[in-house]
Amino acid sequence: MSVKIGVPSKGRLMEKTFDWFAARGIAMKRTGAEREYSGAVEGIEGVDLVLLSASEIPRELAAGRIHLGVTGTDLVHEKLGNGKDLVDDLAPMGFGHADLIIAVPDCWVDVETLDDLDAAAAAFRADHGFRLRIATKYHRLVRDYLRAHGVADYQLVDSQGATEGTIRNGTAEAVADITSTGETLRANHLKILDGEPILRSQATLFASRVAPCDAAEAAALAALKARLA
Amino acid sequence: MSIVTPAARAEGQRLFGAFQTWGAVPVEAAVLQPAETLLDLYGEDIRARAYVTQDPVQGEMMLRPDFTVPVVQAHMAVGAEPARYCYLGEVFRKQEDGGARASEYLQVGYEVFDRDQPLRADAEVFALFSRMLAGKGLRAATGDIGILIAAVKGLPTSDTRKAALMRHLWRPQRFRALLERFAGRAPLPKGRAELLARLAGGDPVASEAPQIGLRTRAEIEARMAKLAEDAATAPIPGDVVDALEALIQLSEKSRKALEDMRKIASVLPWIAPSLDLFEERLAVLAAHGVDVASLDFEASYGRTTLEYYDGFVFGFYAEARPDLPPVATGGRYDALTAVLGADQNGGRSIPAVGGVIRPALVVELEGRT
Numbered sequence: 001m002s003v004k005i006g007v008p009s010k011g012r013l014m015e016k017t018f019d020w021f022a023a024r025g026i027a028m029k030r031t032g033a034e035r036e037y038s039g040a041v042e043g044i045e046g047v048d049l050v051l052l053s054a055s056e057i058p059r060e061l062a063a064g065r066i067h068l069g070v071t072g073t074d075l076v077h078e079k080l081g082n083g084k085d086l087v088d089d090l091a092p093m094g095f096g097h098a099d100l101i102i103a104v105p106d107c108w109v110d111v112e113t114l115d116d117l118d119a120a121a122a123a124f125r126a127d128h129g130f131r132l133r134i135a136t137k138y139h140r141l142v143r144d145y146l147r148a149h150g151v152a153d154y155q156l157v158d159s160q161g162a163t164e165g166t167i168r169n170g171t172a173e174a175v176a177d178i179t180s181t182g183e184t185l186r187a188n189h190l191k192i193l194d195g196e197p198i199l200r201s202q203a204t205l206f207a208s209r210v211a212p213c214d215a216a217e218a219a220a221l222a223a224l225k226a227r228l229a
Numbered sequence: 230m231s232i233v234t235p236a237a238r239a240e241g242q243r244l245f246g247a248f249q250t251w252g253a254v255p256v257e258a259a260v261l262q263p264a265e266t267l268l269d270l271y272g273e274d275i276r277a278r279a280y281v282t283q284d285p286v287q288g289e290m291m292l293r294p295d296f297t298v299p300v301v302q303a304h305m306a307v308g309a310e311p312a313r314y315c316y317l318g319e320v321f322r323k324q325e326d327g328g329a330r331a332s333e334y335l336q337v338g339y340e341v342f343d344r345d346q347p348l349r350a351d352a353e354v355f356a357l358f359s360r361m362l363a364g365k366g367l368r369a370a371t372g373d374i375g376i377l378i379a380a381v382k383g384l385p386t387s388d389t390r391k392a393a394l395m396r397h398l399w400r401p402q403r404f405r406a407l408l409e410r411f412a413g414r415a416p417l418p419k420g421r422a423e424l425l426a427r428l429a430g431g432d433p434v435a436s437e438a439p440q441i442g443l444r445t446r447a448e449i450e451a452r453m454a455k456l457a458e459d460a461a462t463a464p465i466p467g468d469v470v471d472a473l474e475a476l477i478q479l480s481e482k483s484r485k486a487l488e489d490m491r492k493i494a495s496v497l498p499w500i501a502p503s504l505d506l507f508e509e510r511l512a513v514l515a516a517h518g519v520d521v522a523s524l525d526f527e528a529s530y531g532r533t534t535l536e537y538y539d540g541f542v543f544g545f546y547a548e549a550r551p552d553l554p555p556v557a558t559g560g561r562y563d564a565l566t567a568v569l570g571a572d573q574n575g576g577r578s579i580p581a582v583g584g585v586i587r588p589a590l591v592v593e594l595e596g597r598t
Binding site: 124 | 268277325400403418419438449451
């Protein structure tokens with residue numbers, strides 16, 4: 001059998017991934033009809049391309065259904081926790097940079113830091129009778145972060161997209177989301193809390209620690225890794 | 230991943246029977262608990278620990294993470310005091326360590342609701358657990374959150390600051406950071422000095438940005454007024470803060486701990502009544518056959534659990550197996566009953582104390598599986 005490498009199935013992430021491997025002498029391309037998710041790898045023997053949604057790659061790695069996968073560190077940490085016994089971090093790829101941050105309305109002139117957010121949350125709960133809502137799709141990362149920093153009286157509400165709009169829509173008071181330039185946040189009259197982001201993410205090549213490997217696959221994997229060094 | 234073994238179930242039944250012999254009434258609790266009640270009590274942190282599921286009619290539900298809440302609710306619905314309850318059943322806790330610890334296990338527990346003799350109830354529960362767990366090589370750790378609460382509530386500072394400290398009593402790191410700031414020994418958070426300077430100069434600190442979201446300008450102004458007021462509050466004297474931090478770190482045998490805390494009370498005299506209670510409890514524990522001379526006391530014990538203990542707290546640990554979670558834990562949770570009973574009894578608290586044993590750990594320590 002062949003080594004399976006999972007790569008984001010569309011958009012800039014896919015193109016940049018193809019460029020990154022091309023620079024290492026491994027040509028990846030999509031094959032078949034325009035909308036067909038199939039691909040091929042040339043320049044190295046015994047490697048199969050699997051096109052997947054970036055958000056599903058962590059799960060496939062953890063299940064051992066693919067040997068290698070390209071996805072964001074944010075998604076791996078969110079879906080696999082620290083994930084150390086499931087995946088290895090092989091190579092940061094230098095693109096897809098984004099920070100997971102917490103942002104609040106610009107008009108909150110009294111809130112600059114996490115410390116302020118915590119105090120505002122306490123007052124908000126007393127005034128409104130429910131906990132201050134933070135919209136996010138990164139539940140685990142945000143909860144762990146807020147817990148480690150001793151923030152209380154908040155609740156996470158799920159938002160799978162257009163998260164920046166939730167405040168204006170009255171379904172959240174703050175957001176925790178990925179941003180690279182901060183432009184969408186500014187356009188929605190939000191500001192990022194001061195300090196280090198919750199996580200700095202970039203596209204990274206991960207290896208599954210649990211995917212079964214026969215002799216041929218192990219050899220192909222070693223050959224591939226040698227190209228990356 | 231974990232299976233309740235027949236040996237663990239048999240041990241659970243044995244302990245459950247012993248609690249009933251002692252006079253406790255067995256109670257049942259639903260495995261599916263409404264998530265809202267638990268979220269309201271524990272906050273978002275409970276989601277990291279409890280399994281959440283969805284019911285098409287009842288909404289978000291949680292697999293019972295403990296029995297305390299349903300037992301208190303059952304008591305408030307029908308119970309007369311004093312009352313003693315026991316229960317046996319599975320609880321469910323997510324484990325982040327990849328399955329090294331059980332995520333589904335039996336708990337057998339005992340809870341006492343007794344308004345008239347709280348110290349006696351504390352001693353009764355602890356002594357009963359000590360006897361049931363005797364001879365298994367366990368070390369008991371105890372604490373008293375009531376002393377910490379008294380220490381904070383008596384601080385010579387504003388009610389706002391005391392409330393902020395009380396709110397974070399169960400988050401030691403943040404508590405300490407606040408305390409240092411209120412002592413004037415830690416820098417202000419970024420941007421605060423500038424904001425305070427503008428407020429002091431009569432600047433309304435208006436925002437050009439549109440007012441979006443539910444948090445109103447009035448709320449923002451109210452917080453700024455509080456910040457200005459807080460900036461004018463005198464720092465908590467350094468010796469008081471040092472004494473409080475020494476108290477928090479205290480870890481000694483109980484009698485020595487009492488002596489040390491009496492010394493600390495020369496700087497924090499307002500903790501004296503809670504120390505009197507502590508001393509009285511030691512006497513009651515001794516009368517219940519507990520060897521208080523060798524009993525460990527840790528002032529911060531129980532501070533990092535989910536926040537509901539507010540008095541006497543205890544845990545039993547396998548000394549030879551530091552890898553295992555505590556075999557038994559318990560404590561007093563008067564405030565929890567006030568929060569849970571807000572609808573039923575106008576927020577009147579019912580003094581309550583209790584604890585749980587994990588039968589599987591007892592079995593494991595005895596080398597049975």
